[in-house]
Structures are given as structure tokens and as C-alpha cells.
Amino acid sequence: MAKKKNIEQADLIALYMDYVLTHNQQPKSVYVFSKDNNFEEQKFYEHFNSFEALERSIFKAFFNNTHEVLQKSEDYQSFDARNKLLSFYYTFFEVLTANRSYVNYALEKEKNKLKTLKSLSGLKSSFTNYISTLDIKTLDLKEEKLEKLQKRSIEESAWIQLLMTIKFWMDDTSKAFEKTDVFIEKSVNTSFDLIDTTPLKSLIDFGKFIYKEKFKMNV
Incomplete structure (x- = not known):
């Protein structure tokens, strides 16, 4: 199966959230995480340098979603x-x-x-x-x-x-x-x-x- 080419930050966040809620733990490594989700490991590092950085971005994304809704009102x-x-x-x-x-x-x-x-x-x-x-x-x-x-x-x-x-x-x-x-x-x-x-x-x-x-x- 061909690897996914278009992996955006939001995709990684969604995949990570699904993984930790399904397994109740962080993925063992970026390699395993990318392999399980069928994309090149490099794609992860284009957006984050670690799972910890990804986690920090999640709550910031919650803020951004909130702010975007408010700005449209x-x-x-x-x-x-x-x-x-x-x-x-x-x-x-x-x-x-x-x-x-x-x-x-x-x-x-x-x-x-x-x-x-x-x-x-x-x-x-x-x-x-x-x-x-x-x-x-x-x-x-x-x-x-x-x-x-x-x-x-x-x-x-x-x-x-x-x-x-x-x-x-x-x-x-x-x-x-x-x-x-x-x-x-x-x-x-x-x-x-x-x-x-x-x-x-x-x-x-x-x-x-x-x-x-x-x-x-x-x-």
C-alpha cells in the first residue's frame, strides 16, 4: 500500500489523539506511529520534533478553534x-x-x-x-x-x-x-x-x- 503523502498538522493531532485513547498510552516511537498510520516518518518531523511538542499543540489547537469561532461572530x-x-x-x-x-x-x-x-x-x-x-x-x-x-x-x-x-x-x-x-x-x-x-x-x-x-x- 502506498504511503500517505499529504499529512498535515491537524491529521497528526487527530491520529495521535485516537492512538492514545485507544491504547491508553503514548506510541512507542515516531517510527511505530508513522508505520501504523501508513505515512513516512519524515512527515511527522515536518510538523513536530517530538510527541511532547505535538501534545502542546493540541491544547493550543483547542484555543485556536475557539478563537476562530468567536472572530466569526x-x-x-x-x-x-x-x-x-x-x-x-x-x-x-x-x-x-x-x-x-x-x-x-x-x-x-x-x-x-x-x-x-x-x-x-x-x-x-x-x-x-x-x-x-x-x-x-x-x-x-x-x-x-x-x-x-x-x-x-x-x-x-x-x-x-x-x-x-x-x-x-x-x-x-x-x-x-x-x-x-x-x-x-x-x-x-x-x-x-x-x-x-x-x-x-x-x-x-x-x-x-x-x-x-x-x-x-x-x-
Whole structure:
């Protein structure tokens, strides 16, 4: 049988995801992976230098798919920063849900250490860059170094918030992940309220929700 000639990055991602979900482990080697899928080993290295690099690209691809959907929405273009981020979250978690088996495979063992997981590095870079484009209203500190520090703090806080949401979603057993939707709404609104220095009502409401749900999960 002739080898496949047109192997794109998306093809390799799909083949890899299918392999690990079928075998519950990484392929033994690129040679074996390419042979099993009937393409030349060289084709793999045209896109990735290792399976680890491929894994990093998967979560970045989830981000890219989400961003592409949002950019096609006229409503999204008219939203303020808060509603753009809410739209991102809801769309991103639809993408994750469509790929939940792979996400659980990739993250389950390390879900308590998501912040340092290398497979999420591509997602972090894309997401924090996205946050920087939202034009989130912040305090006018009138000092360049402080402004940069504030910007960096917001990006890092947003990243941690996303990781917390991923972990909550992984643990969520509610129908259609309804509790994750509530978590998203409350956490995003709370973060913006804190930035805007508005009353702490939403923070208290969010805290009550977290306590209630985590207590139930640990019972």
C-alpha cells in the first residue's frame, strides 16, 4: 500500500489523539506511529520534533478553534471585555467537552499540578496574549513599570482562573456540566468586579458557591 503523502498538522493531532485513547498510552516511537498510520516518518518531523511538542499543540489547537469561532461572530465583536471573556469561556469549554476523553487522559494524573504542566504551555501563551488584547479597564497608575506589572498580574491571574475552571470542569458531574457554567459566570464576573473595585457582593456569592460545591464533592 502506498504511503500517505499529504499529512498535515491537524491529521497528526487527530491520529495521535485516537492512538492514545485507544491504547491508553503514548506510541512507542515516531517510527511505530508513522508505520501504523501508513505515512513516512519524515512527515511527522515536518510538523513536530517530538510527541511532547505535538501534545502542546493540541491544547493550543483547542484555543485556536475557539478563537476562530468567536472572530466569526458579529455579536462578539461588539461585546465589552467582560462579555468577550465570558463568550471565550463558554465556547472554549464546548470545545473541551467535545474532546473530554482526551483532556481527561492528558490531565487527569496531573490535575492538581496543572500550573506547571508542559502540555498546557502553548495554551498559556495564546490565552495570556488573548487577555492582553481585551482592553480590560484597570487603574491608571501613571508609571510605566507599575503599568507593566499590573498588566502581567492580570494575565497571570486570568491564567490561574482558567486552570481552576478546567479542574472544576474535570470534577463536575452535573448534567451537561451546568455547574461549570455557573462557575464560569461567577468567577469571571467576580474578577472583573474586583478590577473595577466595585462592592464585594459577587465575591461573597462566588465564595459561597465554591464552598457549597467543593463540600458536596468531598462528601
